[in-house]
Amino acid sequence: MLLIHCPYCNEERPELEFRHAGEAHIARPTNITAISDEEFTQFFFLRDNPKGIAFERWRHMHGCGRFFNAVRDTVTDKFVTTYEAGQPRPDLPAGGENEKGAGK
Amino acid sequence: MRKYSIFAVAREAMRGHKGWPQQWTSPEPKKQYDVIIVGAGGHGLGTAYYLAKEHGITNIAVIEKGWLGGGNTGRNTTIIRSNYLYDESAGLYNHAMKLWDGLSQELNYNVMYSARGVMMLTHNVHDVQGAQRHIHANRLNGVQNEWLTPEQAKEFCPPLNISQTARYPVMGAALQRCGGVARHDAVAWGYARAAAARGVDIIQNCAVTGIRRSPSGAVEGVDTTRGFIGAKKVGVAAAGHSSVLMEMAGINMPLESYPLQALVSEPVKPIFPCVVMSNTVHAYISQSDKGELVIGAGTDQYTSYSQTGGLHILTHTLDAICEMFPIFTRMKMLRSWGGIVDVTPDRSPILAKTPVSGLYVNCGWGTGGFKATPGSANVFAHTIANDAPHPINAPFTLERFRTGRLIDEAAAAAVAH
Ligand SMILES: Cc1cc2nc3c(=O)[nH]c(=O)nc-3n(C[C@H](O)[C@H](O)[C@H](O)COP(=O)(O)OP(=O)(O)OC[C@H]3O[C@@H](n4cnc5c(N)ncnc54)[C@H](O)[C@@H]3O)c2cc1C
Ligand SMILES: [Zn+2]
Numbered sequence: 001m002l003l004i005h006c007p008y009c010n011e012e013r014p015e016l017e018f019r020h021a022g023e024a025h026i027a028r029p030t031n032i033t034a035i036s037d038e039e040f041t042q043f044f045f046l047r048d049n050p051k052g053i054a055f056e057r058w059r060h061m062h063g064c065g066r067f068f069n070a071v072r073d074t075v076t077d078k079f080v081t082t083y084e085a086g087q088p089r090p091d092l093p094a095g096g097e098n099e100k101g102a103g104k
Numbered sequence: 105m106r107k108y109s110i111f112a113v114a115r116e117a118m119r120g121h122k123g124w125p126q127q128w129t130s131p132e133p134k135k136q137y138d139v140i141i142v143g144a145g146g147h148g149l150g151t152a153y154y155l156a157k158e159h160g161i162t163n164i165a166v167i168e169k170g171w172l173g174g175g176n177t178g179r180n181t182t183i184i185r186s187n188y189l190y191d192e193s194a195g196l197y198n199h200a201m202k203l204w205d206g207l208s209q210e211l212n213y214n215v216m217y218s219a220r221g222v223m224m225l226t227h228n229v230h231d232v233q234g235a236q237r238h239i240h241a242n243r244l245n246g247v248q249n250e251w252l253t254p255e256q257a258k259e260f261c262p263p264l265n266i267s268q269t270a271r272y273p274v275m276g277a278a279l280q281r282c283g284g285v286a287r288h289d290a291v292a293w294g295y296a297r298a299a300a301a302r303g304v305d306i307i308q309n310c311a312v313t314g315i316r317r318s319p320s321g322a323v324e325g326v327d328t329t330r331g332f333i334g335a336k337k338v339g340v341a342a343a344g345h346s347s348v349l350m351e352m353a354g355i356n357m358p359l360e361s362y363p364l365q366a367l368v369s370e371p372v373k374p375i376f377p378c379v380v381m382s383n384t385v386h387a388y389i390s391q392s393d394k395g396e397l398v399i400g401a402g403t404d405q406y407t408s409y410s411q412t413g414g415l416h417i418l419t420h421t422l423d424a425i426c427e428m429f430p431i432f433t434r435m436k437m438l439r440s441w442g443g444i445v446d447v448t449p450d451r452s453p454i455l456a457k458t459p460v461s462g463l464y465v466n467c468g469w470g471t472g473g474f475k476a477t478p479g480s481a482n483v484f485a486h487t488i489a490n491d492a493p494h495p496i497n498a499p500f501t502l503e504r505f506r507t508g509r510l511i512d513e514a515a516a517a518a519v520a521h
Contacts (some may be wrong), residue, residue, distance in 0.1 A: 001414045014458070016416065019406040037506045045358040045449050045505040049347040051409045074361075074408045 006060045007082050009069050013060070021057035022071045023047050025089060051075060055089060058082070105301030105389050108212055126198030127293060128300035133307050133333050137165045139488060140326055140335040142312050144168030145177040146474065148341035149295035149306070149309065150481025151488070153211075154303035158482075159489035164304045165335070169311035173292030176343045178394055179443035181366050181400035182386055183284035183379055184475040185222040187242050192499040192511045193452065194245035200479025200494050207478055215286050216393065220377040223252070223260060223284030223429070227272045231384055235278040239322060252277045261378050263429045272385050273426050285379060285390055285398075291477055315352040315463065321351070323462030327512060339464040339488050344409065344444025346467035353460050357467070358505045359446045362403040363413035364471050367440035371395030375431075385424035397435065399425060403445065403471065411441045445470045449488040451506065451514035455484055455497040464488050465502070492516075 010093040029035050029043060036042050050052070059067045071090065073082040081090055107113065120280045139155060144166045155161045166172075172197055184204060186197035194278040203210075235251070241326045242249035253508045256264040257277040267481065275346075286322050296306055307330070315338060325334035340349045344361045346454045351357075376391035388400035403419040404413045418440055426433045448454060448468035453476070454517035457464050466484045504510055 001416050010286075015405075015414065020407075041358075041506045042356075046356045047347075047356065047358065047360050049360050049407060051345070051348050051361075054407060056406070072406070075410060077408055077410050077412075 002077060004058060004079065005082050006063055007084050008064045008066050009060065017060060017062040019059045019061045021059050021067060024055040024057045053080065053092065082098060117411050127297040128306055130308060131305045133165060133330055134304065136334040138163040138335065139337045139339065140167045140333060142338065142340045143175065143342040144172035144306060144308065145175045145341060145343060146291045146295060146477035148484045148485065149292055149299055149478050150477055151339055151466065151484045152304045153299040154482050154485035155489060156299060156304055159485060161489060162303040165333060166304060166306050167310050167312055167326065171308050172253065172306060173289055176445065177292045178289055178440055179366065180288055180474040181398050182285040182288045182474055183222060183381065183388060184286060185280050186247055186281045187238055187278065188513055189238055189241050190513065191245060192509050193513055194247050195496045196479055197476055198323050198498070199482065200476045203478035203482060204286065211294040211298045212385050213290060213297060215290045215294050217284065217286040218339055219282050219284040221260065221279055223257060223378055223380050224278045225380060225382040226277060227382065227384045228275065232275050239278055240509040248282050249278055249280050260333040261380055263376060263378065263431045265428055265430055272424065283379065285404065288474060312349065312360060317353065317460065322463060325461060333339045334490060336516045337462050337488055339466065339484060341466040343467065343469065344446050346446045346465065348413055350465060353463055355460065356483055358449055360407050360448050361444050362407060362506065363367060363408050363410060363442040364403045364445045365401050365413040365440060365442045367418060367437050368396040369435045382424065387421045387424040387428070389425060396438065397432065409444055411442045411444055438516045450510040450512045452511035453500055454502055455500040456493060456502055457487065458502060
């Protein structure tokens with residue numbers, strides 16, 4: 001079980017309190033009815049699924065209830081950092097190269 | 105390839121079993137092949153076999169980063185069934201079901217396919233309605249599936265607790281009698297041996313690190329840890345690593361990779377006659393011929409390539425198993441492990457050509473692709489040989505995530521396997 005640091009509660013809590021909520025930094029297009037099928041596919045179905053550093057959303061369901069973002073290495077499952085929703089992707093220390101799709 | 109038979113066994117018994125040949129060789133990679141398959145799981149090895157046998161293409165390499173059958177093929181709980189909801193799925197999984205029957209003879213290798221019946225339990229009204237809907241849809245498609253009352257379910261599987269005061273009371277079950285299990289390793293080994301006998305090179309301990317393309321964009325071959333290997337056609341069958349491989353050709357996939365775990369108990373005498381699945385409480389159980397209870401758990405909630413999942417996922421499953429089968433509460437568990445499964449948004453596989461000329465993909469089997477191995481390999485070989493899908497896999501495209509023609513077994517079943 002993962003230990004996850006909630007940036008709002010500022011506490012490390014067991015994974016059971018949290019819900020994973022998919023890839024982070026995917027903005028729903030504001031003109032959703034106007035975009036092309038390709039753009040919709042990209043937004044709705046395609047995922048980075050990186051082997052290495054991943055940016056993802058979590059929700060502290062059984063705590064403060066809020067969504068936040070995390071950076072986690074999907075090979076070791078170690079968290080690099082967590083940060084509040086709405087903040088940009090943090091700069092990562094060098095050497096965080098991925099076998100696939102590092103934070104584009 | 106020396107044929108296995110009772111005479112061969114008798115002859116070797118007289119000679120102290122010193123004359124058995126290797127089942128397949130480990131050749132040096134050639135510079136150029138007609139087809140390269142990435143991933144020596146059941147799907148990749150089977151594809152090579154059917155390419156050689158049915159399409160006359162024998163200049164093939166199957167390239168595997170680890171050892172053959174060491175991926176999900178060697179890690180799964182071996183449940184075989186075909187009672188999926190939609191017509192497209194019925195076509196694909198029934199095709200596999202037909203090939204399971206007779207696969208041991210075809211490969212001259214005992215894959216231990218045992219049609220002992222797969223029983224899916226229902227625990228609430230929603231489950232019952234879902235199961236009945238599946239049964240009716242299956243019947244229309246000529247797929248076996250029948251309804252059992254709790255008493256009939258207990259008769260079919262005596263260790264089952266059908267007390268209505270149980271935490272997850274059994275309200276009935278859907279039974280597919282032709283469903284069952286097979287020996288997972290033997291499926292990989294049998295296809296490997298039969299493919300090698302037809303001239304296929306199986307290259308183990310060799311990771312594909314890049315997919316090379318010509319200026320026109322077409323596939324030219326793959327970069328590997330043992331150098332460049334050329335081929336005009338490359339088929340990717342890399343399960344949990346499909347996103348990683350396809351990214352090498354610049355293709356972003358509708359896939360997410362999750363750990364899925366299983367565990368086995370200490371071996372005991374025959375006690376469990378069939379396969380029982382409960383999607384609602386997320387537990388699957390059967391007994392291997394060695395005597396171990398083979399138990400499947402759920403996926404973790406987060407994407408990962410770690411091949412280890414959380415302990416609470418296993419304990420949750422064991423809670424459910426102990427509730428449904430109180431007889432097993434004192435059993436000791438021997439081993440647990442994880443595999444990385446590639447999950448699509450509609451929980452159906454992708455078995456198709458790709459936007460890159462000469463590149464084909466067989467992925468998205470998620471938590472439930474072992475059962476499809478022979479059928480999937482068979483139609484994937486057709487797709488590669490003809491540069492066009494077989495009618496059976498024609499609906500399982502990448503484009504369906506643009507056109508919206510999903511094969512939504514996700515909504516249909518809430519769970520795969
Ligand atoms: C715990 C568990 C239980 C399951 N239970 C069931 C079940 O009961 N019934 C069912 O039908 N299905 C089940 N499944 C799913 C099933 O195991 C898979 O869908 C199926 O085995 C996939 O077969 P494959 O040949 O595509 O993949 P694999 O057997 O995983 O083969 C893919 C191969 O590709 C190789 N590879 C990856 N990257 C590279 C690279 N860069 N270069 C070279 N090679 C590479 C890997 O090493 C691997 O050997 C289960 C899976 C798990 C993990
Ligand atoms: Zn919190």
